[in-house]
Amino acid sequence: MPDTLFPAPLTLTSGLRARDAWPLDPDVIHLNHGSFGAVPSAVVAHQDALRRRADLSPVEWFPRIAERVREAREHTAPFVGARADDAVFVPNASAAATVVYNSLRLEHGDEILVTDQGYGAITMGAQRLARRFGASVRAVELPLLVSDDEVVERFADALTPRTRLIVVDQITSPTARLLPTRRIADLAAERGVRTLVDGAHAPGLIADAAAVAGGDWWFGNLHKWPCAPRGSALLVTNAADRDELWPLIDSWAANETYPDRFDTQGTIDATTYLATPAAIDFIETEFGWAAARIAMAQIADAGAELIAEGFRPYSDVDPLTPLPSPVPSMRLVRLPLGLGATREEADRLRMDLLDETGVETAFTSFRGIGYFRLSAHLYTEQSDVEAFVERCIPTILRRAGIPSADAVVVS
Ligand SMILES: Cc1ncc(COP(=O)(O)O)c(C=O)c1O
Secondary structure: OOOOOOOOOOEOOOOOEHHHHOOOOOOOEEOEHHHHOOOOHHHHHHHHHHHHHHHHOHHHHHHHHHHHHHHHHHHHHHHHOOOHHHEEEEOOHHHHHHHHHHHOOOOOOOEEEEEOOOOHHHHHHHHHHHHHHOOEEEEEOOOOOOOHHHHHHHHHHHOOOOEEEEEEEOEOOOOOEEOOHHHHHHHHHHOOOEEEEEOOOOEOOEOOHHHHHOOOEEEEEOOOOOOOOOOOEEEEOOOOOHHHOOOOOOOHHHHOOOOHHHOOOOOOOOHHHHOHHHHHHHHHHHOOHHHHHHHHHHHHHHHHHHHHHHHHHHOOOOOEEOOOOEOOOEEEEEOOOOOOOOHHHHHHHHHHHHHHHOEEOOEEEEOOEEEEEEEOOOOOOHHHHHHHHHHHHHHHHHHOOOHHHHHOOOO
């Protein structure tokens, strides 16, 4: 094992090991929090109790659902630095983008700028919006190690008189880095261009994520780093035309204005939203969010170093890929040549490795190079990363056709 100090397993205030606070399968190694999150047992129990109340007395529960969603929104919005009156719950980041795209009217020949590090599904939504109006989508190219200043310059160069909208990630998915969204959005605003900030990964990883992001609209997932039940995200805006935003489901609050009209969505299970404050409070009470971010960064740094060490004998470039603006919890480790060269291959590798080794991973692909995207949360321990080194690296090396694969052992 290299010299990097791996933090000792974290504990709750009760002394319980952090990993025991999550109901994750102990027979599986979990190194991919970022894709789908993980919900602590206490939050699962809280959501179950809410569902039980709904089942015990549906007529008590459902007619009062808007009030309950509003209370949850009042509790959750400050966590991302937003006012409750500017925030609405939506099921996920994709839904938030759809709501914003649905509100926009473009003209033939208009242009939307995205980046080549953007999240595919959100970019596809921008393409569909463009097709509806005979507009087009252009990707600003952002090399892996591009500095924040150069990112802003590239946007400045890419803006044209036909640009109407920028869609940009606060934290990129394939490369797990921060982008200077506020600077981009301010530049865009000077030229009359609006900005949608995709902060899917930002809540929990960036303090006051919505407040610092800038832009006309921001959205972020609560079911990723804040550990809320899946199907919980916020869309935040104080744009003058926000009454053009409509929830995905037309319901009884359709005559209300933003944000109230989003609190009623027909008869749905809103417990994902209602249990979100419990998830935010759980991490705050047990670890403190500021301390949690520091701890995640220490775990991610030590884990990435340990994994990179395992690949180093087989790589002609350093597999550890330090990014210009890293986030607390995710790191990139470059795969041996040829592996994960496309998104499809990277996704296949993720599922094959899970089936073959029992390790949950995320692989990303950027510009023809595959990376292991380590995603550590407070429950990630040294033994998890060692399991990756012992079980996954030999399998990965074999796939890359590197023969001495079985030699990888953690010492
Ligand atoms: C940058 C980014 N945007 C959007 C999404 C979509 O999130 P969801 O599947 O919750 O809609 C993700 C998911 O990982 C993401 O990383």
